[in-house]
Amino acid sequence: MNAREVFKRNFLSLSISPIIMVSKFSILFPKYQEKNLIEKWFIIRRIIRFHDIETTLNLKMGIIEVSTTVKTVNPYSIIDARDFIKLISRGVPIHQAAKIFNENVFCDIVKISSFTRNKKKFLNRRKRIIGTNGSTIKVIELLTKSYILVQGNTVSCIGNFKNVRICRKIIEDCMKNIHPILHVKNLMIKKKLLKSPLLKNESWEKFLPLKFSKKKQNNTQIKYFLEKKDQKQSNFSLIKFQGLKINFKQNYLEYRRNINFK
Numbered sequence: 001m002n003a004r005e006v007f008k009r010n011f012l013s014l015s016i017s018p019i020i021m022v023s024k025f026s027i028l029f030p031k032y033q034e035k036n037l038i039e040k041w042f043i044i045r046r047i048i049r050f051h052d053i054e055t056t057l058n059l060k061m062g063i064i065e066v067s068t069t070v071k072t073v074n075p076y077s078i079i080d081a082r083d084f085i086k087l088i089s090r091g092v093p094i095h096q097a098a099k100i101f102n103e104n105v106f107c108d109i110v111k112i113s114s115f116t117r118n119k120k121k122f123l124n125r126r127k128r129i130i131g132t133n134g135s136t137i138k139v140i141e142l143l144t145k146s147y148i149l150v151q152g153n154t155v156s157c158i159g160n161f162k163n164v165r166i167c168r169k170i171i172e173d174c175m176k177n178i179h180p181i182l183h184v185k186n187l188m189i190k191k192k193l194l195k196s197p198l199l200k201n202e203s204w205e206k207f208l209p210l211k212f213s214k215k216k217q218n219n220t221q222i223k224y225f226l227e228k229k230d231q232k233q234s235n236f237s238l239i240k241f242q243g244l245k246i247n248f249k250q251n252y253l254e255y256r257r258n259i260n261f262k
Helices: 003-014 031-039 041-050 077-089 094-101 119-130 132-144 161-175 180-195 219-258
Strands: 024-028 053-058 063-068 106-111 147-151 154-159
Touching: 024 077, 031 041, 031 077, 041 053, 041 077, 041 094, 053 077, 063 077, 077 094, 077 106, 094 147, 094 154, 106 161, 119 132, 119 147, 119 161, 132 147, 132 161, 132 180, 154 161, 161 180
Parallel strands: none
Antiparallel strands: 024 063, 053 063, 106 154, 147 154
């Protein structure tokens, strides 16, 4: 039995609406998506109305409003509808965005623009996520079993909760100048290790050569470097002092030579 059917049997049999108050969400959409939304508005509205939720498109303000109705059965359906419109406003096709209404399917919109200020670096790193003819994105999609779309300053991901988290990490690391192919190699090794029954419950640290954790310096290492620095400074001061001594001797000898003894 589905969770929706159980909810209907328990609560709607009492002839009382489960939602007491009306909850609303307003989502901004970019101006370049205005024409696309007007063309596909009939389909978008029909999909959302199937889940008993009302939508209104405000072109003057550039906002789409989503609100619950008296007929709404599932209280979480409004959050799904909000995410659905967020994905469409980011340029995700309707057949992919509609998957968000399924159970165990989540979405995440990663903001890329905040990682680098330099425009040239930003464009190069965004290209790295896509790859040549979209090859790297296809590989990540196959390994994580999720959908990824790069649009402007954001990257939208749709899939399972764990897989969406992996996708987010890959994208963030790519913007921090870590190549996505390193993560791809790790994912491929993990997939092979999952198949073997002997190594399922053991630690995989031996088999995963690629680690991204920064090395922390021990106190002993820091002490060693400080001692070396002190030694260098002391040697330099000794040399300076010896040089002064030599200069003093030379000046004294010259002075002795020039003295006229009577």
